[in-house]
Amino acid sequence: MDTYINPPRAEWPRLTERNIPDDPAVDKAVSGIIADVRLRGDEALRNMALRFDHTEISCFEVSEAEIAEGCAKVSDGVKAAISLAKENITRFHSAQRPTDVDVMTMPGVRCVQKPVAIDRVGLYIPGGRAPLFSTVLMLACPARIAGCKEIILCTPQSGNRPIAPEILYAAAVCGIDRIYRIGGAQAIAAMALGTESIPKVDKIFGPGNRYVTKAKQQLSATVAIDMPAGPSEVLVMADDSANPTFIAADLLSQAEHGPDSQAILVCTSERIASETQAEISRLSKKLSREDSVAGSLSHSRLIVMDGRDDMIDFVNAYAPEHLIISMKSPWTVAQEIRAAGSVFIGNYSPESAGDYASGTNHTLPTSAWARAYSGVNLDSFMRKITYQELTREGLGLLAPAITAMAEAEGLDAHALAVSVRTQSDT
Numbered sequence: 001m002d003t004y005i006n007p008p009r010a011e012w013p014r015l016t017e018r019n020i021p022d023d024p025a026v027d028k029a030v031s032g033i034i035a036d037v038r039l040r041g042d043e044a045l046r047n048m049a050l051r052f053d054h055t056e057i058s059c060f061e062v063s064e065a066e067i068a069e070g071c072a073k074v075s076d077g078v079k080a081a082i083s084l085a086k087e088n089i090t091r092f093h094s095a096q097r098p099t100d101v102d103v104m105t106m107p108g109v110r111c112v113q114k115p116v117a118i119d120r121v122g123l124y125i126p127g128g129r130a131p132l133f134s135t136v137l138m139l140a141c142p143a144r145i146a147g148c149k150e151i152i153l154c155t156p157q158s159g160n161r162p163i164a165p166e167i168l169y170a171a172a173v174c175g176i177d178r179i180y181r182i183g184g185a186q187a188i189a190a191m192a193l194g195t196e197s198i199p200k201v202d203k204i205f206g207p208g209n210r211y212v213t214k215a216k217q218q219l220s221a222t223v224a225i226d227m228p229a230g231p232s233e234v235l236v237m238a239d240d241s242a243n244p245t246f247i248a249a250d251l252l253s254q255a256e257h258g259p260d261s262q263a264i265l266v267c268t269s270e271r272i273a274s275e276t277q278a279e280i281s282r283l284s285k286k287l288s289r290e291d292s293v294a295g296s297l298s299h300s301r302l303i304v305m306d307g308r309d310d311m312i313d314f315v316n317a318y319a320p321e322h323l324i325i326s327m328k329s330p331w332t333v334a335q336e337i338r339a340a341g342s343v344f345i346g347n348y349s350p351e352s353a354g355d356y357a358s359g360t361n362h363t364l365p366t367s368a369w370a371r372a373y374s375g376v377n378l379d380s381f382m383r384k385i386t387y388q389e390l391t392r393e394g395l396g397l398l399a400p401a402i403t404a405m406a407e408a409e410g411l412d413a414h415a416l417a418v419s420v421r422t423q424s425d426t
C-alpha cells in the first residue's frame, strides 16, 4: 500500500481514482452480452453460463425442492444471525415509510402525493467470489415493506456447485417469488429485456462486479436501476484517537471483497499511517483471501494530510461508498461530509456492522457516484404519484396565471382547456 504525505491538491484527482477506471474492453464485452441476450434469449444465457460460470443449465428457475433442500443445510447459528439481521433491517427500513402529502395550495386547489410500490422488481445477488446472502436481506426486506408485487432474484451458479444454501434460505424467509440460477451481465440483461424463462422487470437492484455494474448502466435506458453499486470501497478518516489495529481490520474487510476493491486511510499523523501499515501486514497473514487482499491493497492508499479541513475536502472529493470516522467529535466531522454512501461513526462502528446486521443498507454507490446517488432505501422501491382536484372556484382563481403562461408559451389549446370550463354555464 503506498503512503502519500501531504499530497498537493493538484495530485488529488489521481488519488481519488478507483481501481477500475472506465475500461473500454469491459464496455464492449458487456454490450456484446446484452446484444446476444436480446437476440437469442435463453440460448444466449445457457452459452454464457457455460463460458463464464462453467455450468450447464437445463432449468433456470430454482425448484421448490432445491430451495427446501438448501434451507435444510443452513446451520441454526446462521439462521439465528439472519433472523436478527432481518429484524434490524426491517425495523430501520420500516421507519423510512413515506407519508402522504395533502395540501391546499390555494382555496379550491388540492394537491396530493402518494407513494406507490414498483410492481415487478429484480434483485441481483453477487455470487462470483463469495455468495453474498446478506445482500438478499438488504434488497428483499425493503422490497417487501414497500409492497412490491413480484420479486425475482438472479444469482450465479458456478461449476457443478449448487447455489449457496444461505442464499436460498434468505430468499425463502424474505418471501422472494422466484429464483433464477444466472449471474453476471447476462442476468441483468435477462431481467431488463425478458427471455423465454426470465421475466422482464420494472427495476433492477443490487451490487455486482464491473460486468454487472456496467450492464446495469448500459441498460438503464431500458429498465430502471437502483444505482451503480460496483466493487466495494472504504475510506477511514483517523486522528490520533484512532486505533491502528481497528483501522487495518476495517481496510482489510473491504480489500477481501476482491482485487477491484479499494481501501483508503486519510489521517493527520504519520504515526497512525505507519502503525496501520504494520498492522495490515500482520493481520493480512491471518486471512484466507490472499489474492483479493493483495490485489486490492496494491491499488489502496495511506494518505497523511495537513489538517482536518484537508481531510474533509479530500473525502468529499473521493465520495466513498463507506466512510469510517475514527476521530474525536466524529458527529461534528460527519456534519461536514457531503458525499458518502454510508458513514460509520467512532471507533466501535466497523463497516462489517452495516454490511450485515445493524439495520442500514449495504447496497451503496461506488466509484464516486455517492455524489449523486443514495444507497438503496425504502424509497428506491417506490414511485410517488401526484393527484390534484380543483373546484370550479379554484380553477377560476388559477385561470389568469395558466392563461398568461400558456399564451406566452404559444400553446393556445392549454389556455382553451381552462376557458371552456370557466366560461361554461354548467
Ligand SMILES: NC(=O)c1ccc[n+]([C@@H]2O[C@H](COP(=O)([O-])OP(=O)(O)OC[C@H]3O[C@@H](n4cnc5c(N)ncnc54)[C@H](O)[C@@H]3O)[C@@H](O)[C@H]2O)c1
Binding pocket: 029, 052, 053, 125, 126, 127, 128, 129, 130, 132, 135, 156, 182, 183, 184, 185, 207, 208, 209, 210, 211, 212, 228, 229, 230, 231, 232, 257, 258, 260, 261, 321, 362, 363, 364, 365, 366
Ligand atoms: N457496492 C455495493 O453495494 C456492493 C455490495 C456487495 C458487493 N459488492 C461488490 O460486488 C462484487 C461481487 O463480484 P463477484 O465477481 O464476486 O460476483 P458477481 O456475481 O457480481 O459476478 C460474477 C459474474 O460475473 C461474470 N463474469 C466473470 N468474469 C467475466 C468476464 N471476464 N466477462 C464477462 N462476465 C464475467 C460471471 O458471469 C459471474 O457469474 C464485488 O466487487 C463486491 O465488492 C458491492
Ligand SMILES: N[C@H](CO)Cc1c[nH]c[nH+]1
Binding pocket: 132, 134, 135, 231, 232, 233, 254, 321, 355, 362, 363, 364
Ligand atoms: N461491503 C459490501 C458492500 O460494499 C457488502 C457486504 C456483503 N457481505 C459483506 N459485505
Ligand SMILES: [Zn+2]
Binding pocket: 232, 253, 254, 257, 355
Ligand atoms: Zn463487505
